[in-house]
Amino acid sequence: MSSLTIDTRVSDIVTALPQSADLFRNLRIDYCCGGKIPLKEAAEQRNLNPEEVLSSIHSIEEKQENRMSMDPSSFGEKTLVAYIKEKYHDGLRDELPMLAPYITKVARVHGENYPHLLRVQEIFKTLRAELLDHTDDEDQNVFPIILEFLTNPTPELKEQLKPLVSELEAEHDNAGRLLYELREITDNFTPPEEACGTYRLVYARLEQLEKETFEHVHLENNVLFERIAKAL
Known part of the structure; x- marks a missing residue:
């Protein structure tokens, strides 16, 4: 049962x-x-x-x-961190630069008739910058401290880690708000009937970005950070 x-x-x-x-x-x-x-x-x-x-x-x-x-949530800490970096962080570094020109084109060509596409472009630009800065910070600074702390939870590492995790969670919240606005203004990523192929591609790729970002944030907030909280 x-x-x-x-x-x-x-x-x-x-x-x-x-x-x-x-x-x-x-x-x-x-x-x-x-x-x-x-x-x-x-x-x-x-x-x-x-x-x-x-x-x-x-x-x-x-x-x-x-x-x-x-299930990645059953992985050990080192494997879980490696999984997040390979699947989600490397994925963002590949996808975001490739998606950007399509969004720019759709906003330029269709923005006059569909003004919300200009806001889509703004949100994407903000998301791209924030997500790439966020993942670089995790890979270079925070994840090494997390792994060290979970292996050897000293008081010094505990105090060092607390504000870092809080900051990451705040950044996750902001990314979530931007993604929810994207879904709202695109009518659940539903293109108009007359939309061209590039327009449809942008919506499909943005929806996939939302899906993978939510999965990514879930693994960090509710799996990795929960383990840290129990050790603090």
Whole structure:
């Protein structure tokens, strides 16, 4: 019998069942920055029936009996950090520069008829700068301290780490706000019927960026940082 109930925190559900992230994303339930609330409360905030959402989660759970062997939240700290860096940090460094020219083109060509595309361009420019600075800081400065602290939790490392984690969480919150605004102004990344291929490509790539960023933030906030909190 499943241990997941309507009283389980959303973030804990995604930690136990990573595939549930897609369901929460589709239902627009925040599982990373605002995920530390019970499923019942999160569902009701979106005017959803908590029992129906839970039923969908149990259906996913039944199909993922062997999930833990492939679940990053079950990795050791070194493996988890390496996974985050390779899958998400390297992924952002590849994707963001490649996506930028398409967004610039769509805003230039279609911005007059669809003014929200100018705001999309602004948000993307801000996100790109913040995410790349954020990941560089983690890779070069914070992750090495985290790994050292989890191996040898000295009082000095504890005091050094506390403000760093708080700052990272604040940056995650800001990225989440920008992504939610992107989804709002693009009507859930739904292009107009007459949209050209580049317009459609931009929306599809932005939606994928949202999905992977939420997964990325979840692994840091609700898995890696939770382990640090327990050791502090």
